[in-house]
Amino acid sequence: MYFESLEALLNMAGHGPYVWSCYGLFFALLGINVWHAKRQQLKALKQVKAFVRRNS
């Protein structure tokens, strides 16, 4: 651990807000992408399942 305390880690000698917002943005946006792709996948599968039910 480079920092001595959790507070120091959060504050990062004044650069905390910049650094943490960047990391937050990075993971949030990528998370949204994965989530959206997953939802798209489920939706497509659901459509095909409905199609199968209709025609069986």
Next chain:
Amino acid sequence: MSFTPSFDVHLLCTSALACERDSRVLYNDLNFVVKPGHLWHVKGRNGAGKTTLLRQLAGLHPVDTGEVLYSNNSIKMIYIGHKLGLKEQLTADENLCWLAGLDGSSTQSQRYAALEHVGLRGYEENPVAQLSAGQKRRVALARLHLCKADVWLLDEPFTSLDQQGIIDEIDWLRQHTRAGGAVLMTSHQDINLPNVKILDLGQYSPLLGECLPDKGSSII
């Protein structure tokens, strides 16, 4: 005519032609041969792919599955679609001039004769915008007489023509096929000619749920 009428060769044929639109297969495994003298009447309900078939034959719509084969590269085709391809600001004569000029040339007297043939004598120098829908259709059809072609691809050629116009046009179709040309056309109207062949796209629409074989898997 620019070709010698020999009735044993084909002009074009399709091999396992298919068409897919938005993951819906319109027609599949379509095989047919167009020979000199043939008059194919393409039939099918709305959305069956009649227009798309003509466009595929003309080379305007990409062919992803199957093939369209032409007898040779110099076979000339005329395609007249829903959209006539006329410039409203230009006169009937000027329109024919540029259309013919794309692949060949024409003299003014030839163009005037073609326009007279379709019953537009005296309208040669009128801007197309001033003509009625039926007259515009006639200007487009005048190309059939101006540019000699082996195959006519006509999409709903009777649209907005009057009774006499339809009778005249059927006569042109008859003359063209008798001289060794071929015609593929769509129409919801029956054509009373002895040599008409029916191509019903409904017979080629796949069963529900059928999918096209994919390029990737078919190569292996």
Next chain:
Amino acid sequence: MTESSWRMPRWFHQMGSPKWFYGFAGILQPWFAIAALGLLTWGAVWGLAFAPADYQQGNSFRIMYVHVPAAILSQSIFLGMAVAGAVGLVWKMKVAFMVARSCIAIGATFTAIALVTGAIWGKPTWGAYWVWDARLTSTLVLFFLYAGIMALNQAISERHIAGKATAILAIVGTINIPIIKYSVEWWNTLHQSSSFTLTAKPSMPADMYLPLLLTVLGSYCLFALVVLMRTRSQIVQSQSGASWLMQHRDITGA
């Protein structure tokens, strides 16, 4: 483009078969998910808490561990999109177009991340959120390129056409990117505004660059994951009704 008779190895054509791709991608998908999560978490924790601070920039340089991967990915994804599009055009491979289209959203996301983190990083470093720095400017142009492709995709309703349009635009864009980058860099030296670039480091200790390596690799895995997922859903949409899909366990639920 019309003649596609070049001989390619068997696996290449297998990749083009939706059925095969769907199955193969399904096997890879969980591994990429695990790798992406693991590498990104590891790299981020290391970069945030364990890597030493930069002697010049202090702690703000930790932004590098998310900014640099995003910047690298924004460009590689564009290139990947163009390659996939070219493969689709040359070999008429539908799956390749689907892959190209799957790249758009994730690529635009990485570009946006690179832009915003670059701007945030700029504040403690240059004292301003936005400086017309060569790299930021060309990233902005790249973002516009992505935005154009995205808009075009949304405007074209037919999937086939949208795929081909994406391919053409991606190829044209890729050829242009070096020219744009060069011209912007040249323009930047002409109107010298900042001589200090964010990430140009002559040498870094291992403690500083290893986390970067981890987040870059993790980002590549995440990109692969998203592309596989999106391509698979496009395959499902386009093949709905195909017998192989109807019998697939994803559908039957077995």
Next chain:
Amino acid sequence: MIRYMWAIVRRDLLLVARQPAEMINPLVFFLLVIALFPLGVSPEAALLSQTAAGVIWVAAMLATLLSLELLFKLDHDDGSLEQLLLAPYPSWSLVLAKVFVHWLVSGLPLILISPLIATMLFLPSHAVPTLMLSLLIGTPTLSLLGAIGAALVTGVRGGGMLLTLLILPLYVPVIIFGASSVAAAAQGMAIGGYMALLAAMFVFALMITPWSAGSALKL
């Protein structure tokens, strides 16, 4: 093939002759943008002469974009594009012919009127030849690159905005070198390098446009 291209060029020129607004509108737009700029910023000669190069180039680019939207759209809407594509010649020759007319109608008038604009914006008179030369090399490049976007949005509803989005990023290098060359000339510096770069970009656009726009038209 030359005859094919000539037929297209002649037809399009005839159309412009019938409807001169097509040629005049971009020109008026160009003038308007130029006229609005001092109103929005300041009429001060010192400031204007400094920014003139960039303003003229950006306005020229916007005027080109404005007219590009209809490059293939009108032909697509009335079906004549189908007829043009049906001719047994490669589609790139069609693209080249259309782009040539587009440049003749929208680019050339801008070049001819640019000395007047330069005076209005207090561009030093010794920079005017450079301005005209850079526009002469640059506007065909704009027309060529723009044709790619125009071809892609041809069948798309609301293509105008989309075209702008697609094409503006590709215009960045042309703007940079075009405007810098004029600025350099205004400061009395050599412009050979700029012209070489602009010419290189023209050649580059000439290489990629016919292929990409041609295949986009056939989608």
